[in-house]
Amino acid sequence: MTTRAVHPTREGRPEPEPRQPHRTTSVPGVRRQVLRAAALAATVPYLALKTAWLAGGRIGIPDGSVLLDPEPFLMAANAVTVAMDACVILLVLVFTRPWGMRVPAWLSAVPMFVATGLLTPIIIGFPGQLLIRLLGFGEDAAAKAERAPFLDPWVFNVVYTGFAIQGLALAGLFVPYARERWGRRRQGVPGRRLPSSTGVVAAASAAAGLAVGAVHAYWALGGAAGLGAERAAAYSAETAVVTVVHGMCALAAGAGALLLARGGTLRARWPLALTWVGAGATLTWGAWMPAASLGPQLDGGEGPPAAALLTYAGQMITGSLAAAVLTRFLISRREG
Numbered sequence: 001m002t003t004r005a006v007h008p009t010r011e012g013r014p015e016p017e018p019r020q021p022h023r024t025t026s027v028p029g030v031r032r033q034v035l036r037a038a039a040l041a042a043t044v045p046y047l048a049l050k051t052a053w054l055a056g057g058r059i060g061i062p063d064g065s066v067l068l069d070p071e072p073f074l075m076a077a078n079a080v081t082v083a084m085d086a087c088v089i090l091l092v093l094v095f096t097r098p099w100g101m102r103v104p105a106w107l108s109a110v111p112m113f114v115a116t117g118l119l120t121p122i123i124i125g126f127p128g129q130l131l132i133r134l135l136g137f138g139e140d141a142a143a144k145a146e147r148a149p150f151l152d153p154w155v156f157n158v159v160y161t162g163f164a165i166q167g168l169a170l171a172g173l174f175v176p177y178a179r180e181r182w183g184r185r186r187q188g189v190p191g192r193r194l195p196s197s198t199g200v201v202a203a204a205s206a207a208a209g210l211a212v213g214a215v216h217a218y219w220a221l222g223g224a225a226g227l228g229a230e231r232a233a234a235y236s237a238e239t240a241v242v243t244v245v246h247g248m249c250a251l252a253a254g255a256g257a258l259l260l261a262r263g264g265t266l267r268a269r270w271p272l273a274l275t276w277v278g279a280g281a282t283l284t285w286g287a288w289m290p291a292a293s294l295g296p297q298l299d300g301g302e303g304p305p306a307a308a309l310l311t312y313a314g315q316m317i318t319g320s321l322a323a324a325v326l327t328r329f330l331i332s333r334r335e336g
Helices: 030-054 072-096 098-102 105-134 141-146 153-187 196-220 229-233 237-261 269-292 306-335
Strands: 006-008 014-016
Touching: 030 072, 030 153, 072 098, 072 105, 072 153, 098 153, 105 153, 105 237, 105 269, 196 237, 196 269, 196 306, 237 269, 237 306, 269 306
Parallel strands: none
Antiparallel strands: 006 014
């Protein structure tokens, strides 16, 4: 049996030895070192390509591509996306260096929430598209030839592979970081429910997510209403995979919000993860797609029709409401 050392006080009573501060590992373990190296290496192809394009290079851009026109929107978009990918490097350092524990909570959680949202559909959808092609159900070569050129095919494979590695590595680094920093707060307080108003917000998120999921399911099964002639003609099994993933994320956001609103009746680990991933993906992509539609289109055609814009709005509503429930849940854990 060990005993804690004591120090006499002025009154003669023993005083317990001060507790040691929360220990943080100065040198990450082998697993974290590997994940850190993988995440950092995965940013190189995208940053290199974007930097080359900003400098006027045309690597990976075929003749006739709209990307060869150096319009202000493309220059600004490339600069913004370079900064976004550079933020991955900062997050990796926050999650693996001792000073990362002293970074304000919102400054680590919010960028990670956005990164999770943007990368999750790629982590799921890109391998699904590769599998579709491997099975011989990919887009018809003739249909590809008819489309206006945009980027060389290898660019998508290299960039999306890098994004998938970034997402998986960030997740592997963030989970132990959050566990060390916030401990057992994520598990909730037994018997505690969130306020009834939060339950209303969660129900609204679930309803919106169900509507968005239904629309995506309809389009994934080949429905053409609301897509426009060009997008309907471009339908393939590969586009269906992406559509299914976004529908799943919307459903996950609503379902996770409902589970979190139940409070202490369930362990919070899985509902928290479901809401975090679903809300992040639904909110960020719901906002990203309308913003991207302001620039040159991948198919060289017009921007998204009204029905698609309404669906993006539905995604943003679903994700925002679920994020509000998530925020209230995390605040309640801090109060507990």
